[in-house]
Amino acid sequence: MPDYYEVLQVSPRAEADVIRAAYRTLARKYHPDHGGDARRMIALNDAWDVLGDPARRADYDASRTGAESQPAPTAQSPLAATPPEAAAQPESGAPRQTDATHAGPPPGHPSGTVLDFGRYAGWSLGEIARYDVVYLEWLQRATFGRKLRAEIDALLRQRAPASGRPTSDRQWNRRR
Secondary structure (H helix, E strand, C coil): CCCHHHHCCCCCCCCHHHHHHHHHHHHHHHCHHHCCCHHHHHHHHHHHHHHCCHHHHHHHHHHCCCHHHCCCCCCCCCCCCCCHHHHCCCCCCCCCCCCCCCCCCCCCCCCCCECCCCCCCCCEHHHHHHHCHHHHHHHHHCHHHHHHHHHHHHHHHHHHHHHCCCCCHHHHHHHC
16 A cells, blocks of 8 residues: 555645645646646545545554554544544445545446546546446546547437436527
C-alpha cells in the first residue's frame, strides 16, 4: 500500500486544508489533460480519496505502520469529529452513497473505452452508461471527453428510448 502522505507530499500531521491545497496543486501539475502523467493522477486521486475524508483518514492513520508514533486527534482536530453520514455507513464495504470522489469497482460486463481518470477510473463507458448516465452526459460536454464523444453519443442514443430522458442540453431546452 502506498504512503498517501508521501504521494501528496505532506506531513502526517498536516491539517485538512493543507492536504486539500497539496492535492489541488499536484492535480494541476500532473493532470493528463495538461501534459501530466495519468498514473500519477490516479495515485493522487486515491490519496485524496483517503486523506480528504476525516473518517477514512483516521482509519488509514490507525492502519499505518508506526501509527503508535502518530499523535492522537484532539478535540479541536478535524480528525476527531466523525461526520454523521460516515457514522451511518454500512460496514459491508459497499460504496458510500454520499461519496462523490470515487465510484468503487466497476459492476462488470465492460464494453467500450475504459477510463483511466476520475471517479470512474477502470470503468468502461458501457458500464458507466448503465450506472450513471448523468456523468456520461457531463463527460460528453467536457473538453477532455472530446475524443470520446462519438462513442458516448452512441451509448446515449441506445439509452434514450428506454428512459425517455433527453440526452443533450438542446433537447432539455426544447422540452421547456
